Amino acid sequence: MGILDTISQLAGQAGDASQGDQAKVAGGFIQALTAHPEGIEGVLASLKSNGMADHIGSWMNGQAATATPEQVEQGLGSTGLIEKTAEHAGVSPAVVSSALAIILPMVVQHFAANGNTATATATTEQGGMGGLAQQILGKFIS
Secondary structure (H helix, E strand, C coil): CCHHHHHHHHHHHHCHHHHHHHHHHHHHHHHHHHHCCCHHHHHHHHHHHHHHHHHHHHHHCCCCCCCCHHHHHHHHHHHCHHHHHHHHHCCCHHHHHHHHHHHHHHHHHHHCHHHCHHHHHHHHHCCHHHHHHHHHHHHHCC
């Protein structure tokens, strides 16, 4: 199952209002991540250095360790990605933190599977993140 199918399934289970917010946050996060100077590697480094190393290791190995919105805020707080995602998505930072607790593990699994951040970096450089954002938005928002 691909990342879009997984996000779609989770959003569908959460209900229509939540589906819209999760789609907005997923697209906004990928837009913010595409513009982030350090890309996915910087995000992973920030999460690891802010107490989420076990989560990152789990996600990179395909396991779905859960994260709380508070952990996401702590892990990403210094990167500015929560605020940028909220700006892109048109939602509050609190909504972003809640949605990223679900979405972030899938993004890490997809772009850094088995610890392979070289693939993630190549995908970012080739514009794959922007294309993924368009696919996510097209899948959820009609």
